[in-house]
Amino acid sequence: MRALVDLLNRSFAVPAVYQPYLAAGVIFVLAFVIVVFAAVYSGVLIFAERRVAGRIMSRIGPNRVGPHGLLQFVADAVKLIVKEDIIPDASDRPLYRFAPYLMTMGVFAGFVVLPLSPHVIGADLNIGLLYVLAITAIAVVGVLMSGWASNSKWSLFGGMRSAAQIVSYEIPNALALLPGVLLAGTLSTQAIIRAQGGWPWEWYVFHSPMMLALFVIYFIAALAEGARIPFDLPEGESELVAGYFTEYTGFRFAAYFVGELAHTWIAGSLAVIVFLGGWQIPGVSVAEIDAAQGGMLWLYEALALAIFVLKMIFVVFLMIQLRWTLPRVRVDQMMVICWKYLLPITFVALFLILGFMLVWPWESVGGLLWRVAMTAVGLGVVVVYFWRVRYNIVAARDRLYLKFWI
Amino acid sequence: MIEIVLFYVGAVAAILGAAGVVLARTPLRGALWLIFTLCAVAVLYLLLEAPFVAAMQVLVYAGAIMVLFVFVIMLLNLGPEAGARPAYVSVAKASGLLACVYLGWRLVAALSGSGQKAVDGSVKNIGVLLVTDYLFAFEAVSVLLLVAVVGAVVLGLRRLS
Known part of the structure; x- marks a missing residue:
């Protein structure tokens, strides 16, 4: 934000009297851009999700509206906006009307500190990571509020399940991100990325075996926080109709969906920022990016942006694939996974990492050897993953038809 | 501004x-x-x-x-809340209001004119202060929290058996 204000100040001579208005204007424009970005991202994601679901279930998926069904989400949005907005008689009207917006507000506000490239970021707060965790916690209040205000048993159950789940999984989620903060020595998202490097062995995920384990734990906890399958208990259709948004229609219903889908961007980008090296370009140091001028700067920015988004797509694609692969866990299993497995493992890994940091510092030969070894392990996992996907496609007697967009 | x-x-x-x-x-x-x-x-x-x-x-x-x-x-x-409120509620309200006004007055009196510059509220500064100047309070609070956690576990176990 400050960079944008500076840029405007350099380009136009803004009198000192108007400086507050300039800052306020920039804030409003940035907020608008973030909301539009999140909404369009959710639309594109729902399209991708349905097409991938189609391929996994050996069917086609939506392909009628627009080229390859790409405009399906626009049609869905128009449908939901023109639908009647039903408010149940027995509901708590003001709370019922406000709840969806509180939930989406909490999610959208998290986008402020998530960078896309060295300069594309809403605001680089020095408590960035903490800010995301804090502001997304507000979404729980919206969920609980809607569960209560709907005055329906299904909504109430869904809201309470959701609150229990999110409050529980917040702990392994935050603790799994902590080693990244320890290694970088800062909470700022940009600074954490800058402390890493472009090549895989310079990413925090391959720092040590414990880091690799914490990445998996973070991923599971992020799935649970976003209420995605296998953790979509709050809206378990088989027992709760649709959970906390059972009573909602029209635009408010759409607001919940946009909030949930936009949350995958937050979960995915946190994984990319803390574990996968963010926008770092392989072979180009941060100093070179900072020193670049004119055309080179634009080139580096575009490259960094592409790298960040590619990593994001990979993480989010994993989430989508899991959604259509795994069955839903039970409520008690959900609690047991968090409190009896994820949390103890996270604590043990955290303490081991502290010792690891003392014995094999990041730059030392031992540290480098560990990182290269862990990178090999990680590559092995990726190779096995692709091999299994291919095996499953062949085993389903489907032609290996990788042009999944048709 | x-x-x-x-x-x-x-x-x-x-x-x-x-x-x-x-x-x-x-x-x-x-x-x-x-x-x-x-x-x-x-x-x-x-x-x-x-x-x-x-x-x-x-x-x-x-x-x-x-x-x-x-x-x-x-x-x-x-x-x-349903039904008529008991008589003591208005007394409680009045005394609460009085206490609030008194507290506000004392706070304003204590804080006005002190003009003390706050220390830098960055994460690093807070961390350093916690393990140096306020180490005892910090450890005392963590023991207190531990007691609370143990108490919760004990209560939960009693309910189960």
Whole structure:
């Protein structure tokens, strides 16, 4: 934000009297851009999700509206906006009307500190990571509020399940991100990325075996926080109709969906920022990016942006694939996974990492050897993953038809 | 200029939210107003250049503790207060108001004119202070929390057996 204000100040001579208005204007424009970005991202994601679901279930998926069904989400949005907005008689009207917006507000506000490239970021707060965790916690209040205000048993159950789940999984989620903060020595998202490097062995995920384990734990906890399958208990259709948004229609219903889908961007980008090296370009140091001028700067920015988004797509694609692969866990299993497995493992890994940091510092030969070894392990996992996907496609007697967009 | 505007927005929102907590008829609305107040106070912390405290306020109070409050209220399914209020309520209200006015007066008297510059509220500074100057208080609080956790486990186990 400050960079944008500076840029405007350099380009136009803004009198000192108007400086507050300039800052306020920039804030409003940035907020608008973030909301539009999140909404369009959710639309594109729902399209991708349905097409991938189609391929996994050996069917086609939506392909009628627009080229390859790409405009399906626009049609869905128009449908939901023109639908009647039903408010149940027995509901708590003001709370019922406000709840969806509180939930989406909490999610959208998290986008402020998530960078896309060295300069594309809403605001680089020095408590960035903490800010995301804090502001997304507000979404729980919206969920609980809607569960209560709907005055329906299904909504109430869904809201309470959701609150229990999110409050529980917040702990392994935050603790799994902590080693990244320890290694970088800062909470700022940009600074954490800058402390890493472009090549895989310079990413925090391959720092040590414990880091690799914490990445998996973070991923599971992020799935649970976003209420995605296998953790979509709050809206378990088989027992709760649709959970906390059972009573909602029209635009408010759409607001919940946009909030949930936009949350995958937050979960995915946190994984990319803390574990996968963010926008770092392989072979180009941060100093070179900072020193670049004119055309080179634009080139580096575009490259960094592409790298960040590619990593994001990979993480989010994993989430989508899991959604259509795994069955839903039970409520008690959900609690047991968090409190009896994820949390103890996270604590043990955290303490081991502290010792690891003392014995094999990041730059030392031992540290480098560990990182290269862990990178090999990680590559092995990726190779096995692709091999299994291919095996499953062949085993389903489907032609290996990788042009999944048709 | 922009700070002053934000201060008044945050301060007025905090007072309105506090009034909402007192005046709300249903317990759930009261709890939600309290969350609103806590967020407004977080804005004031931000203006005092204490972003860490502000984020913690939202994360711990608004995001976790108050969610548990709301959770319990929903679990007990508390409706709006019904029936005539007992006579002592008005006495309690009056004495509460008096105590509030006295506390406000003492606070203003204690804080006005001190003009003390706050220390840098960065995460690093808070961390250093916690393990140097305030080490004893920090450790005492962690022991207290440990006792609370052990107590919760004991109570939970008794219920099971």
